[in-house]
Amino acid sequence: FDFITEMEEDEIGKLYSCQKKLGEGCFGTVYSGIRKSDGFPCALKVISKEKANQQGAMDTILDEVYILQSINHHNIVSVYDVFDSENYVVLVLELVTGGELLDLIAKSTLNEEEALFLFYQILTAISYLHKNGIAHRDLKPENILLKKDSTPHIKITDFGISKVVNEQKLMKTICGTPLYLAPEMLIYPDQGYTFAVDMWSAGIILYQLLTGVTPFNFSFFPNTPFEIQSFYSKIDFDSNSLPKISDSAKDLVRNLLKVNPNQRLTADQALNHPWIKSNREKLESLNS
Numbered sequence: 001f002d003f004i005t006e007m008e009e010d011e012i013g014k015l016y017s018c019q020k021k022l023g024e025g026c027f028g029t030v031y032s033g034i035r036k037s038d039g040f041p042c043a044l045k046v047i048s049k050e051k052a053n054q055q056g057a058m059d060t061i062l063d064e065v066y067i068l069q070s071i072n073h074h075n076i077v078s079v080y081d082v083f084d085s086e087n088y089v090v091l092v093l094e095l096v097t098g099g100e101l102l103d104l105i106a107k108s109t110l111n112e113e114e115a116l117f118l119f120y121q122i123l124t125a126i127s128y129l130h131k132n133g134i135a136h137r138d139l140k141p142e143n144i145l146l147k148k149d150s151t152p153h154i155k156i157t158d159f160g161i162s163k164v165v166n167e168q169k170l171m172k173t174i175c176g177t178p179l180y181l182a183p184e185m186l187i188y189p190d191q192g193y194t195f196a197v198d199m200w201s202a203g204i205i206l207y208q209l210l211t212g213v214t215p216f217n218f219s220f221f222p223n224t225p226f227e228i229q230s231f232y233s234k235i236d237f238d239s240n241s242l243p244k245i246s247d248s249a250k251d252l253v254r255n256l257l258k259v260n261p262n263q264r265l266t267a268d269q270a271l272n273h274p275w276i277k278s279n280r281e282k283l284e285s286l287n288s
């Protein structure tokens with residue numbers, strides 16, 4: 001853990017010890033750790049300022065990250081503490097030990113009821129973030145973690161920070177997959193985005209929860225407005241390889257995967273869609 005040497009003269013080395021590596025992303029590494037004073041378990045997300053590569057943006061990163069400390073929601077990973085040293089920003093996070101949603105999707109096909117409960121939790125978390133002025137911007141099953149208990153409770157992680165850490169262009173070229181990126185982010189990477197980008201990602205995730213696969217095949221990138229519209233308007237629910245899904249669930253997916261962000265449902269509108277609303281009480285009590 002070479003960063004710990006770096007950190008030693010800082011407060012964090014005195015307060016936390018680092019255990020094992022949990023995951024690695026574009027700008028940082030996540031370790032499990034322990035608070036030395038009382039043995040409290042946590043996750044330490046170490047973001048390299050050099051990799052983030054935008055020294056100029058670091059002040060903004062810290063502003064944003066401090067805001068994340070005030071976020072308090074059942075389905076969102078808590079940020080307990082933030083440290084800023086010369087080369088690293090370290091976030092002390094709630095430790096979530098049940099693995100990534102990605103692994104759950106890969107392991108088995110979920111039935112519609114299971115998909116509904118998971119998606120309901122994702123929506124309440126997005127709705128809360130949006131009400132607090134935070135867009136996640138990088139929603140995907142790798143960033144949705146599972147708590148280790150009998151009902152599949154989820155915790156969203158890796159939120160808000162991507163806004164300042166990665167310029168969208170960077171995110172597109174270095175950090176990853178276009179699978180969850182809203183069409184407007186692919187096509188106009190320099191524009192400002194609204195919360196609607198999260199709702200697009202939510203639509204992709206819902207499709208994936210229901211079918212086990214993602215809806216679009218990026219063998220080529222659509223370019224012209226016409227190509228874009230036709231590329232994204234083919235959402236297949238009927239091929240033989242896919243499980244049967246209710247019309248109501250399909251309707252929700254279609255209203256999230258609207259190419260025009262102004263036509264896309266908001267988080268609160270999605271929570272009021274019949275597929276969810278008709279089960280709202282049961283879902284709320286399951287999630288408590």
Ligand code: ADP
Binds near residue numbers: 025027045096145158
């Ligand atoms: P990046 O911005 O590099 O993608 P993430 O915050 O998504 O970083 O963390 C990378 C991986 O580390 C996650 O996909 C997850 O597997 C693991 N991880 C992140 N946060 C936690 C946490 N609070 N508890 C347990 N594992 C975590």
Ligand code: MG
Binds near residue numbers: 025
């Ligand atoms: Mg991530």
